[in-house]
Amino acid sequence: MSGPASPADYPLLLWPAAASSAAAHVDYLISAFTAVTLLLTVPIFLAITWFALVYRANRKVYRGNPTDRNVMVEMSWMLIPFFLTLGFFAWGAQLFDVSKHPPGNAMVIQGIGRQWMWKFQHPGGQSEINDLHVPTGQPVVINMISQDVIHSLYLPAFRVQTETLPGRYTQVWFTADRPGAYRLYCSEYCGTDHSVMDGEIFVMKPGDYENWLNQAGSTQSLAANGKRLFASYGCTGCHGAAATVRAPSLAGLYEKPVPMADGGTVIADDTYLRDKILNPDHDLIAGYKQVMPSFNGIIPEEQLIQLIAYIKSDQEPVR
Amino acid sequence: MSPLDTVLRDPDTPRITLDRPADYLHAQHTLRSWFFTTDHKRIALLYLASITGFFILGACAAGLVRLSLVVPNGQIFSNDTYNKLFTMHGVIMIWFFLIPSIPATFGNFLIPLMIGAKDLAFPRLNLLSWYVFMLGSLFTIVVLIVGGVDTGWTFYAPFSTTYSNTYVIPALVGVIIVGFSSILTGLNFVVTIHKMRCPGMTWFRMPIFVWTHYAVSLIFLLGTPVITLALMLLVMERAFHIGVFDPRLGGDPVLFEHLFWFYSHPAVYIMVLPGMGVVTELVAAFSQKRVFGYKFVAYASIGLASITFLVWGHHMFVNGQSQLASTVFSFLSFAVAVPSAVKVYNWTATIHKGTIRLDTPMLYAMGYIGLFVLGGVTGLFLATLAVDAHLHDTYFVVAHFHYIMVGGTMLAFLGGLHYWWPKFTGRMYPEAWGRVGAFLIFIGFNVTFFPQFILGYLGMPRRYHSYPPEFQLLNVLSSAGSTILAVGYFFPLGYLIWSLWFGKKAPANPWQAKGLEWTTSSPPPAHNFLRTPVVDYQPYDYANKTRDNG
Amino acid sequence: MADIGIAAEPVDLELAEQFTTKAQQREAATLGMWAWLVTELLLFAGLFLCALILRIQHPQSVTLVTTHLKFWIGATNTVVLICSSLTMSAAIVTSRLGWRRFMLGALLATASLGSLFLLLKGFEYYQDYDEHMMPFLADRSYVLAHDQASVLFLDVYYITTGLHGVHLITGISILLWLTWKASRPAFLQTHQNRIEIYGLYWHFIDLIWIIVFPVLYVLNR
CATH class of the missing domain: 1.10.760.10 (Cytochrome c-like domain)
Structure with a gap:
């Protein structure tokens, strides 16, 4: 498989590759959320350290008028952070809503999880084990079921995962926009070889994907x-x-x-x-x-x- | 003031001058007097010894897990061995260490002392719950060591009921038995706090420690039966093929997730709330100041215990749960931030303008606040729907709950252990060694678990025996941190045992702390107080220098 | 007191060392038992919830199963347990009055009614077995095998009644032990409130059955 470097080539990663615009959105969300939580928590760390040093028992400092309650102050530090973070609840819920509703023109790939492998079937009947090839620019729904225990298909490059349940279909969808090879995993613990129930997802330009489909061959849809x-x-x-x-x-x-x-x-x-x-x-x-x-x-x-x-x-x- | 009162309240009065009853440690010496004791203080020490043993076992399993993860291809242990190791770590640490840790030891020892009672309401039931606890936990631990179980501590069906080839049933039976011990302990605390308070000890004169234990006891009573039922159904399905969870037998695997998390999310607060209680005591004592916003902090404990029953669905955002349910659970999980924030900000305000001594317990308390805050805000990340879709079941989750449970509960446990050690044993621990140990644990903990946040965001799933090579560097860092952490743990283990024989004799109130437990001798006599205390002052009465122990 | 030919014994409570007053001891014991009953109720509530969910999801299968359950044995058992609650109440009242012999009789009557319940229940299980209504037996065919969902409701039936049976067996054992203890002359002077506390538990077992019966046998019939 020629193409971009595999993720294994990086010695130290600090930020995962994003292969869809939805993934980039999640990255914005978490960056902004991190910034706000730092704003809310760093003062605590600083204050505790500062007070602990300034008000040490053997230091003569002004300790007059200590208060042990102030309802207004308490209400404000109870509610202001809450309402600030609620913005992120709404943002997260909105992105989640999008992730729950694949567009109507999406291509459906069937997935089966079983101990310990993934099997994917393309609409044309091409099937592959553990690896998955998808085109860019085309919404892809993976409709999954498990043959035995609970698995979970996790695609970090798209920032999505969904559990694969026995006896019931579940879906996950994405629109890839950056060609490359990315990891896919089973993220719900499923027994002995849980950690090798993984593979790679190859995002390809539509033309390359067509070629791949033809190469992979299939007698029937x-x-x-x-x-x-x-x-x-x-x-x-x-x-x-x-x-x-x-x-x-x-x-x-x-x-x-x-x-x-x-x-x-x-x-x-x-x-x-x-x-x-x-x-x-x-x-x-x-x-x-x-x-x-x-x-x-x-x-x-x-x-x-x-x-x-x-x-x-x-x-x-x-x- | 009678001479008796003087000796009770003045730590400097020589102890031999009065003809007083022997303290609870020396009242009787036979082995029988320990194993058939009904004294809550002795039972607390029985718990302390047993959970310390379990902690060491669980920590060894964790060490082996970290050792295995030094190399990406999992050469060190086989996949099945690795799976059994992390299951052993999880089951022992959660069911047999963290859940009983603070309530069964400190709670048992201190609740009667703090509310001025002679003992818990049902002392024999208390002893029974220790035996039940030992029966269940030893049984399961033997099963885990000799046979091994590979389901993880969560026992998800249908893997645990149909597909696992390990000793799931005996392990579950032990966990169910331990549940009864939790229920009995909770019941004992609820009745004790309701009915055994000494004259003048109104609800709002109780220390926050007692409030948090009241909240925890409610969770024990209301949550444990549900997990008992869920695990019993697992046993029946595995043993008799009575289909409840496995779709092949007509069941529904998601039902188990619901029943399991309905208990196991509140179980997190069983672990967290007592830690908050301990830290509140430490912060007040080492700042010599009344707890800021006492009532808010007390209500926040009950608030946490209530909301925690409404958020179990946030463990199931990615299992096909309806979108509406997920959104509601996400919102409610954000609401948990409210009482948590109250606690953290109020601790900070308590330290403000205090008279602060940075002794070992205070170092642990400050470490606790920092790590708990980090664990808490990363919990908010996970409660955000779109973010959870990425981070669910990754190392981010592992890091998050270790920040809460180790950074939170474990540090609170160690801080409280140092703080009340003189009361428990009548001996002081060596302060300098204590501070070094606290620093080592804090640093080791962060080096171990901070890299796991990054690993999780990069997409490394949890419970992986082998992993892609690009994650090796951070994993090695994490394993290196765990060795520092292990060395750190040896410090208190060593010097606390040493101090039992060689520590300085402790006065009744070495920290000039308020609270009824400091008004009696160290260690206390068999029935705690020579005469029933009467309370006519507010909790954390630090402004009043003349009272008690001026 | 009216003379009805029964020797009344003094009734009291021995103060345990951890309490300061007898009232405190009494209240603590009552509250403790109530707390225990709350946890028990939650244990059963999970099963009731399962039964109700199944009823909504698979109404036809549930009807099919309920028509196979032995309504009349269930109904008789309900009456038996209500009677046992009555005798238990009699035991409590007489223990307060200090009529020890009367109380012992009432306790024994309660225990035998409980045992009668178990006998009837055992007979019912035997009939279920006879009618091939035990789907979890691998080597025995199941009469409703064509309806998969019926297995679920039947499983809930066995688990719930089994769990209730375990409670009843425990209850009868404790009851017999208590009767043996109470047969000693000093019992009422030292431990009268044990009868009252135990009575709460027995009424609770009865109450659970009064919920079990309609939930499993009657609804959807």
């Missing part, structure tokens, strides 16, 4: 793979266009509200679809008799992702 699985697991028998069993159509289902038997509705997101494949008895849908068998323990995590990718891509009504 995720959705195409999913379509194949949809047939081979027999899903088409009930959910397909020619089905004889009365089962809900899945075309155009993704991200739509689904009416439940108990009167509520649920949004058909990734976690919902996965749950439904594994535990169809759970949260029954209004208007249908539950006859679907459970695929718990039958379909592996990776194929679940492909099936869901297919359901997502299948937006036209079939029936």
